[in-house]
Amino acid sequence: MKLFRYGAVGAEKPGMLDDDGGLRDLSGIVDDIAGDVLSDAGLEKLRALDPATLPQVDGTPRIGPCVGRIGKFCCIGLNYSDHAAETGAAIPDHPILFMKATSAVVGPNDDVILPRGSTHSDWEVELGVVIGKTVKYVSADDALAHVAGYCVINDVSERHFQTQLSGNWTKGKSCDTFGPTGPWLVTRDEVENPQALAMHLDVNGKRMQTGNTDTMIFTVAQIIEHLSSLFTLYPGDVISTGTPPGVGMGMKPDPVYLKKGDVMELSIDGLGTQKQSVGQDA
Incomplete structure (x- = not known):
């Protein structure tokens, strides 16, 4: 599974690549690629999704850092x-x-x-x-x-x-x-x-x-x-x-x-x- 964040600096949304490498939006599922989303349970929840059912991300948006709220x-x-x-x-x-x-x-x-x-x-x-x-x-x-x-x-x-x-x-x-x-x-x-x-x-x-x-x-x-x-x-x-x-x-x-x-x-x-x-x- 390949996860990413996209959008303007400081306002990035979470996303997932589909089977064809297309960008899909995860903001209806999780608020960010951060915190509990990174746990085994959080990732398993995302892994169970069919990326084809997620909204497509249109155009060529800015890709942000792949992790939000980095601690150290x-x-x-x-x-x-x-x-x-x-x-x-x-x-x-x-x-x-x-x-x-x-x-x-x-x-x-x-x-x-x-x-x-x-x-x-x-x-x-x-x-x-x-x-x-x-x-x-x-x-x-x-x-x-x-x-x-x-x-x-x-x-x-x-x-x-x-x-x-x-x-x-x-x-x-x-x-x-x-x-x-x-x-x-x-x-x-x-x-x-x-x-x-x-x-x-x-x-x-x-x-x-x-x-x-x-x-x-x-x-x-x-x-x-x-x-x-x-x-x-x-x-x-x-x-x-x-x-x-x-x-x-x-x-x-x-x-x-x-x-x-x-x-x-x-x-x-x-x-x-x-x-x-x-x-x-x-």
Whole structure:
């Protein structure tokens, strides 16, 4: 099952893809793709529907973030062995955690706007994990049962803000529009193995990132085990699980960063595609 949200910013409605990939409206059934809707019972209620009986969504509406009312946006750094190598970083002993402000979240095809003073903004295609059930102290063996589904995330990062301003990575990760999420929330029953998903990202039509979740240092299940040992995860919490090699800061001989007018296109097998144009704050 593929769920989505559509409409104007801040007024998104819930939807579901039908068997032909058409957009169907769910607003007569649920108020949002959020909260209890993400539970096993909530998703089973939607799964029992015949999408053909739902109203069609006309035209080509804006697709919003695939999850509403996100609680925590947890991100894992340096979680691909080949990405760690390109940045010259050591393999971490535990998942590296930082938080992205939920105000950074935008739709998958919304513009990414570089903040004032940005000179080192970068791209990162990542597998997103959406929590569906409240969980604390879960084992890796049981962790995936608490996942509602998966999605594509572009963890856009301002590297100077991230590494050179006093503080932690959050400063370079939380700029407005730096969290394109979606297009679809693909429920976990449709993702046979989250550790076998190919992904890629292009900038201006040139392939920059090519990777697969099978090179993750910490699996999705291990990440959930670790995070749930630190704090409770709630329905609608999002985890962005790290990026494969090919980011701009790792380019040789010279790093390459985003500029106004650039276009990013990114995809993960079975989870959909994003496309963002890059703008610049005045």
